[in-house]
Each structure stands twice: as C-alpha cells, then as structure tokens.
Amino acid sequence: MTDYLETNRLNWDDRAELHATDMTGRYPIARVLSGGSSLHALEAGEIGDVTGKDIVHLQCHIGLDTLSLKHLGALSVTGLDFSPNAISAARDFAGRAGTQATFVEASVYDAVAVLERQTYDMVFVTWGAIHWLPDIRRWAQVVARLLRPGGRLYLLDGHPQMFQYEGVDGGLSLAYGWRTPADAPLLFEEGHTYTGDPRPLTHRRMYEWFHPLSDIVNALVQAGLRLDFLNEHEILTWRHYPGMIETGEDQFELGPGLPRIPLSFSIGARRPA
Numbered sequence: 001m002t003d004y005l006e007t008n009r010l011n012w013d014d015r016a017e018l019h020a021t022d023m024t025g026r027y028p029i030a031r032v033l034s035g036g037s038s039l040h041a042l043e044a045g046e047i048g049d050v051t052g053k054d055i056v057h058l059q060c061h062i063g064l065d066t067l068s069l070k071h072l073g074a075l076s077v078t079g080l081d082f083s084p085n086a087i088s089a090a091r092d093f094a095g096r097a098g099t100q101a102t103f104v105e106a107s108v109y110d111a112v113a114v115l116e117r118q119t120y121d122m123v124f125v126t127w128g129a130i131h132w133l134p135d136i137r138r139w140a141q142v143v144a145r146l147l148r149p150g151g152r153l154y155l156l157d158g159h160p161q162m163f164q165y166e167g168v169d170g171g172l173s174l175a176y177g178w179r180t181p182a183d184a185p186l187l188f189e190e191g192h193t194y195t196g197d198p199r200p201l202t203h204r205r206m207y208e209w210f211h212p213l214s215d216i217v218n219a220l221v222q223a224g225l226r227l228d229f230l231n232e233h234e235i236l237t238w239r240h241y242p243g244m245i246e247t248g249e250d251q252f253e254l255g256p257g258l259p260r261i262p263l264s265f266s267i268g269a270r271r272p273a
Helices: 002-019 029-033 041-046 064-071 084-097 108-114 136-146 213-222
Strands: 054-058 076-081 102-105 120-126 147-158 165-168 171-174 186-189 205-208 226-233 245-248 251-253 264-270
Touching (some): 002 084, 002 205, 029 064, 029 084, 064 076, 064 084, 064 120, 084 102, 108 136, 136 147, 213 226, 213 264
Parallel strands (some): 054 076, 054 120, 076 102, 120 147
Antiparallel strands (some): 147 264, 186 205, 245 251
C-alpha cells in the first residue's frame, strides 16, 4: 500500500510544480493573490457562511482554495497535503497574498496526529480528493476526529458513477467496476497534467480507488457523523469527456444525445453537538 501512495505522491509533486506556475488559466492564481476566491459557483453556493470559522482543508494541493476560504471570512485556515511541492507552493502563495494561513505536509491519514489533535468548525474536501485514498472508512474517522461538536464536513467530488465510464466514439462506455478493492487499485499513466500544460510529467503512474456513494455515506455515519445533505449534480468543473459543453465559468455538462448521469456529488455532514 505504501508503494501505491508513494507513487501517487511523486505524481502529485510533478503536478504541483506545473500547477504552481500555471499558464493555462485553469488555476486563478492572480485572482487569489489579489484577495479573491478560486471557489467555483457550486461549492461557493453550498458551503454557507464561513465567517469566523476555523477550517481545515484536507488534500489542499497548492492551497488556492485554502486561501480563498480565508478571503471569504474564515477566522483561521489550515491546509494539509502529502506533496512537499504542493505545500511549498501554498506557503509561497500565502506569503505573496499576505494571507495568514498554515500549511502542513502530511498524509491525510496522519492528519489527527500532525495537527496535534486540534479540532475545527469545518473540514473542507473538494474535487479530485477521495479517489486517491484506498481506505474510505479510515478517512471518515479522521474527518470525525478533526471536527468539534457541531462542526461540519463539506465534501464535493467527481461522482463515482462518472468515473466508471470512458468516453468512446462520442458516447460513454462502461469501463470500470463500481468498487475498487484496497489491495487492487486501478493503474493509470498520463504524460501530461489535466490543465492542458504542454510540459510533460516525469512520474506518469498513478493509482486510484473508486468508492460507491453507499460506502462513503456509511463510512461517515459509522464514524459518528450525521448527514445534512447528499446532492448529485450534472455538472463538473473540468471537461472529463470529449464533447462536454461549457455552461458557465469552469462548468461543464454532457453534450446533447448522451445519457444523463451524475457527474459530481456533494455531502454535508455534522458531528453531533
């Protein structure tokens, strides 16, 4: 298992280096550095008012969303990621923006220990996060332990059903099973990152695990959290399949003639007071 996660870390180190110097416009670096927000309309509309909240952002990557939460009024923000390149970039952005933020390099599974058992009003997890994790129940336990009584989780990610399909000949073809065993991850190789940056990745291999919605929800419930909402959406913030149409800023939907499937989902859950 360690080899799988280490392979992913090397891949994300490469991506972080490219994303921190993004020239494609996929990451709104200048907007965040000037005090703005990188949050998309979907998550911005669902998280509610964060004013005065202590927030931890798990798998924060290069920290733009973490800083955005601070710009939106959070009292304190802490970002955690396993990539040293990502954390270095996040700290650099915080300094350049003049934004007070804490960034910690660690596996999400070690978050409780490295954050010295601090607790938060919100755990924030979005976009391309949980399918990199082999054990969703262990992740949910970490989330629960990081929340104060009354604290809440906001999770938004690509829908597990969407990840099962590949775009083939203008349509969707079922390619993967609905649940990936922890000891048998899916292996992918990509020469370039998802932003369209022409610079190649050195470490191309990556491992993923698809978790059904039932496993995700049950993991949170078994960890002691109460579900506030589960929403499924027909939009994504990237063009996952060829032929997807842009319907808003960084918002994409399936084109005409394709069967409608959920492309993303969001969960709000709360630790009982």
